[in-house]
Amino acid sequence: MTNIHPTAVLAEGAKVADDVVIGPFCYIGPKVRIGAGTRLGPHVTVQGRTSIGERNHFVAQCAIGGKPQDLKYAGEESALVIGDDNTVREFVTINIGTAAGSWVTSIGNRNLIMACAHVAHDCVLEDDIVVGNNVLLAGHVRIENRCIISGGAAVNHFVTIGTLAMVGGMARVVKDVPPFMVFEGSKVRGVNLVGLRRREVEPKSIKQVRDAYRRLFADDAPTVLAMQEMEAEGELSPETSRLLAFLRDMERGFQGRYRESLRRPNAS
Numbered sequence: 001m002t003n004i005h006p007t008a009v010l011a012e013g014a015k016v017a018d019d020v021v022i023g024p025f026c027y028i029g030p031k032v033r034i035g036a037g038t039r040l041g042p043h044v045t046v047q048g049r050t051s052i053g054e055r056n057h058f059v060a061q062c063a064i065g066g067k068p069q070d071l072k073y074a075g076e077e078s079a080l081v082i083g084d085d086n087t088v089r090e091f092v093t094i095n096i097g098t099a100a101g102s103w104v105t106s107i108g109n110r111n112l113i114m115a116c117a118h119v120a121h122d123c124v125l126e127d128d129i130v131v132g133n134n135v136l137l138a139g140h141v142r143i144e145n146r147c148i149i150s151g152g153a154a155v156n157h158f159v160t161i162g163t164l165a166m167v168g169g170m171a172r173v174v175k176d177v178p179p180f181m182v183f184e185g186s187k188v189r190g191v192n193l194v195g196l197r198r199r200e201v202e203p204k205s206i207k208q209v210r211d212a213y214r215r216l217f218a219d220d221a222p223t224v225l226a227m228q229e230m231e232a233e234g235e236l237s238p239e240t241s242r243l244l245a246f247l248r249d250m251e252r253g254f255q256g257r258y259r260e261s262l263r264r265p266n267a268s
Contacts, residue, residue, distance in 0.1 A: 023060075032065065035084070048096040049077060053084040053109075063093045068121035070139060073098050078121075083109040094119040101140055114151070132169070140259055144179065146195065158260035162246050164195045175256025178246050180209050180239055181217075188217045196239070205237035212240050216247070223247065 003021040010016065013030035021039040022028065029047035034040075038052055041060035046052070048065030058064065065080045067073060078097040081104055088094075092113050097104040101122030108127040113119070117131050120139040125131070129143050132151035142160045143149065149161070150169040161167065162179030168189075177183045182190045191213045196206050215226040227244055230236065236244070249258040 017054075029065065049079040050082070050096070051079070052082045055084055056082060056086045056088070058088045060090045062088050062091065064088070066093060066095050068095045068098050068139070070098055070100075070121055072100055073121070076103075078103045078105075080105045080107075082107040083127075085110045086113070087111075088113045089115040089117075091116045092118070095121045097122045098139075108145075120157075126163075140263070142259060146199070148195075156257070158254075158257045158263060160246075160249075160257070160259055163242070164192055164199065166192045166195060176246070176250045176253065176258055178250075179242055181213065188213075201239060202237070205239050208237050208240050209243065212243055216243075224251075 003019060004010065005022060005024045007024045008022045008026040010028045011030040014028045014032045016028065016034045017036040019036055020034050023040055023042040023044065025043045026040050027045045031049040032046045033051045035052060035054040037055040040058045043061045044058045046064045050065035076099040078099065080094060080096045086107060086109065092115065095105060098121045105119065105122055106124045108125055110127055111125055111129045113131045114133045116133055117135045119125065119137050122140045123137050124142045126143060126145045128146045130148045132149055134152045135149050136154045138155060138157035140158045141155050144161060144163040146164045147161050148166045150167055152170040153167050154172055156174040159173055159176055161177040164180050165177045166182045167173060167177060168184035171183060172186050173183065178188065180192055180196060181188045182192050191210050193206065196209065212230065215221065215230065216223050227247060231244065250256050252258060252261055254260040
């Protein structure tokens with residue numbers, strides 16, 4: 001394999017596609033699988049039971065597949081699964097899952113994880129997500145498709161960030177963030193109009209989502225009553241229906257975190 005730098009170390013048992021590029025001073029553990037077209041820059045460590053798909057780029061100094069920062073972790077054979085076409089920038093850390101969670105930390109496709117971000121155990125990142133510099137994702141966080149998490153945001157364990165949501169820089173996220181919304185500071189501040197328009201969502205549907213924001217988050221009327229009124233009116237767009245379903249899940253959750261209502265005993 002001519003694409004492996006002579007200073008890199010591949011442990012016995014590691015399986016790497018023939019065209020994978022591995023830069024200087026990398027370490028690849030014995031249970032690692034790396035798919036075709038993936039590139040590892042200098043000083044990248046990949047360990048644990050980690051499966052990496054095709055055409056990913058780990059720029060430099062990443063720590064991938066490390067043990068969870070969870071005191072209950074007892075060395076179980078949990079895993080990390082990464083899809084295709086992701087870019088992982090300098091000093092990013094991504095941990096494997098735990099037995100108390102889903103056993104797997106999962107990263108989907110076409111995501112950009114910027115420098116110094118941390119993805120903790122049992123997180124699920126779907127597709128086409130941007131995770132900004134220094135973002136901290138605690139354990140069991142789920143980020144749905146096409147979200148943007150701006151630099152320095154800290155996300156509490158078991159939080160879900162809904163599709164096409166945008167989280168502002170330095171935000172403190174302790175409960176679920178509804179889809180299509182802009183979340184800044186510690187609350188929902190508006191509608192992600194730019195994201196909706198880029199997705200070419202129909203103007204009629206965007207107008208309905210904006211009206212839903214006003215009725216659900218900006219008016220003085222109780223949210224539950226507003227939801228009931230909107231559902232009774234009928235003819236909801238797919239985006240508005242998704243928003244209301246998400247809020248229903250939040251109601252069933254713990255302190256506004258739906259995934260926490262699904263937690264297994266002793267999870268953290």
